[in-house]
Amino acid sequence: MKKCHAATRLMSLKHDRPLTLGERAALRLHLAMCSACRRCDRQFELLHRAGQHFTPGDSDDSSEP
Amino acid sequence: MNQSQPRFRDDETLRQRLEAVRPRLVSFALLHLRDRCQAEDAVQDALLTAMEKTASFQGHSGYETWVFGILKYKILDAMRAQKKHGQWQPLEDESDDDAIDRMFQQNGHWSPQARPAAWGDPDLSLDNQAFWQTFDACMIGLPDNLARIFSLRELMGLSTADICQEIGIKESNCWVMLHRARLRLRSCIEKGWLTTETAS
Structure with a gap:
């Protein structure tokens, strides 16, 4: 099983390049078992979406703050 | 002007x-x-x-x-x-990051005090003024190079391939720095924002 630290590396990496099949499987397996990492994964997603909020119209979300 | x-x-x-x-x-x-x-x-x-x-x-x-x-x-x-003009710290910094090390135990599991807590509905977070104030403060608190690379990737939307070409680092190094930036931001936002949320 992937340890949490290694799992966060994959959670981060998936925002920067497509994960390999093996990496995806390992991450999915770890997330299924670890609630703290599931939260971390959602929070990295939120950071990703937060970044898109700064520029108008770049993302699907075209709402102006 | x-x-x-x-x-x-x-x-x-x-x-x-x-x-x-x-x-x-x-x-x-x-x-x-x-x-x-x-x-x-x-x-x-x-x-x-x-x-x-x-x-x-x-x-x-x-x-x-x-x-x-x-x-x-x-x-x-x-x-x-x-x-x-030499205003940047060296970028090929492969050294350990103490702040990140403290988040995990020797065996790779979360340290008890660093275990991620629930943030509530993510959609609500982005509409929340307090979230953005905390986000800004945490970005300012990040080490400069981590913040620059995070901004280029997530705010400007450059690929890591473009970033490493732009600032002359290896792509693998870029991924390491983005991982550190995200972990630090996550932790900082959780400390700053959840405290103000529960206090109000």
Whole structure:
């Protein structure tokens, strides 16, 4: 099983390049078992979406703050 | 700025429109450049270019989006200049990051005090003023290089391949730095934001 630290590396990496099949499987397996990492994964997603909020119209979300 | 004022008078509406978007442009530039003067300069430069080239604006995107696009080039120019003038810490920093080390135990599991807590509904977070204040404060608190690379990736939307070409680091190093930036931001936002949320 992937340890949490290694799992966060994959959670981060998936925002920067497509994960390999093996990496995806390992991450999915770890997330299924670890609630703290599931939260971390959602929070990295939120950071990703937060970044898109700064520029108008770049993302699907075209709402102006 | 004063010298350029008279040129703007013939198009007051345009000037007002650009002035309205200026604060967002400045905060965007500041997150990348980490220096208020340089951020203001880049924005000023972008606004002047926008004024001059408004005729060439095609209207495929929103006008503000177009201005942001101009600013992105100005920011990249300014970042190159910063780097050239030695204003950056060394980038190939493979050393350990104590702040990250403290988040995990020897066996790779979360340290008890660093275990991620629930943040509630993510959609609500992005509509929440307190979230954005915390986000800004945490970005400012990040080490400069981590913040620059995070901004280039997540705010400007450059690929890590483009980032490593732009600032001359290996892509693998870029991924390591983004991982650190995200872990630090996550932790900082959780500490800052959840405390204010539960206190209110």
